Amino acid sequence: MALGATIHTFTVQLADVDRGVYEELVLRVARHPSETDAFMLTRVLAYCLEYEEGIAFSEGIPATDEPAVLVRDLTGRITAWIEVGAPDAERLHYGSRLADRTVVYTHRDPAKVMAPWAGKRIHDAESLRVYSFDEGFIAAAVDVIDRRNTATLSVTERELYLDLNGTMLTTSLHEHRID
Template sequence: MALKATIYKADLTISDMDRGYYDSHSLTIAQHPSETIERMMLRIAVFALHAGEYMAFTRGISDDEEPDLWQKNFSDEIEQWIELGEPDEKRLRKACGRAGQVWLYNYGGRSADIWWEGMAGKVGRFEHLNIFSIATDTLAELAALCERSMQLNATVQDGVLWLSSEQGSVAVSPHRLYGSAER
């Protein structure tokens, strides 16, 4: 019998002073059986960094044709394609060909560093690509905020996300590896 996704609920209040975006989102997050709590919480943090009226979680891990998050316009064109992890060159090329902006959040410590060493020389030809690295310690801190039903507050200022709940507060400070676009 196949394992089923675990469902989490999050009421997320966002104050993004960098973009002037202030809103609340009621999120339902499906954690794939192969997905860690750290990765799932990173998806929520990245949602907060890029939140907009049409930002949405996708089938992600369950579907090779979709990123972890995306934002589409009324014409069903992908405005933002957001990936987590260490995609191969072919997947990045596909994303850059289909979306107006592509955002990649790399995580995982040493394996992420090795991935970047191999990819750094290959990404220069991809338009609209922005790559960030998330520290391993940050992932552990995000996991400590996780509950099946969460009340989260997100404040973004000067590129840093402060995500807090009754469990505590975490500063998520993505380190830019490549690209120059502003969120």
């Protein structure tokens, strides 16, 4: 019998000073059995850091034609394609043709994530943004994840301050571009 997804709840007080976004979010996140906690947490952070009207989690692993997070306008058109982890160049090419902007948030070494893209066709590659966190940040946050989570996420000058279940963590948000 196949294992089902594990539901995690994140109640997040978001204060993104850089973008002027202040919200209380209650996120129910289904973690597929093949998905790591690090991937799931990066997906939650990507959602918060890209938060705007029309944002949503995709169906996850089963949704092979959608990113981890996406933003749709009122007509249903995808305006932001937000990948998590280490997507391949073909997937980024597809997403960047559909959306106005394409973003990748990774919990892995960004140089290793981007290396396979060299020489590959990616639509509007110069506009693609890849974001990563300080080494050890995601691992430290994963250690305090529970099924029900309370978080305060503050962003100031691309510095993240995360209080997750009573544990305070900080990181810089690093931006990378394809050369």
